[in-house]
Amino acid sequence: MAGTTNKYLLFTIEKERYGIPIGKVQEVIRYTPITPLHETSQFLKGVINLRGRIIPVIDMRLKFNLPEKAYTDRTVFIIVEILGTREVSHIGIAVDAVQEVVDIPEDLINRTPEIGFKFKSKYLQGIAQLNDRMVMILNLDAILSTDEVVELQQNLTEKAG
Numbered sequence: 001m002a003g004t005t006n007k008y009l010l011f012t013i014e015k016e017r018y019g020i021p022i023g024k025v026q027e028v029i030r031y032t033p034i035t036p037l038h039e040t041s042q043f044l045k046g047v048i049n050l051r052g053r054i055i056p057v058i059d060m061r062l063k064f065n066l067p068e069k070a071y072t073d074r075t076v077f078i079i080v081e082i083l084g085t086r087e088v089s090h091i092g093i094a095v096d097a098v099q100e101v102v103d104i105p106e107d108l109i110n111r112t113p114e115i116g117f118k119f120k121s122k123y124l125q126g127i128a129q130l131n132d133r134m135v136m137i138l139n140l141d142a143i144l145s146t147d148e149v150v151e152l153q154q155n156l157t158e159k160a161g
Helices: 146-160
Strands: 005-013 016-021 025-030 044-050 053-059 076-083 088-095 097-105 124-130 133-138
Touching: 005 076, 005 088, 005 133, 016 097, 044 088, 076 097, 097 124
Parallel strands: 016 133, 053 088
Antiparallel strands: 005 016, 005 097, 025 076, 044 053, 076 088, 124 133
16 A cells, blocks of 8 residues: 555565565564474574573574585574464574564565575565665565475474473
């Protein structure tokens, strides 16, 4: 809708700026030790216990085929809501740094060009130009395919059982 402005949480991965709708963000937490899961996708690093809830953690560097970076106490997890086929799931995404919350008018978000964004374009809602910087707006619901969500739920069920 023209004239609509939404709030986005900006963060960086490998010097690239990304934004996610603030309405999807439950909270931002500092690094907490991850319990690894076996036989999962490489980007699914494991699970954390967040106040009694088991939250899977996805390494966005690995999801985007970027080099892995060791976690430090400066690593940040963004806890977000993902719409699954049957329910809403909470997932932690590991990013390099969280920057700020900004207002982005919808008419500033352009479609993702096919050239140069071959792999990531399926995860992007669009690209916005904010002053002198480009921000890639992520489509969180596309970050995990249906198969990946099913695999994730199975692993958590097995771990809980």
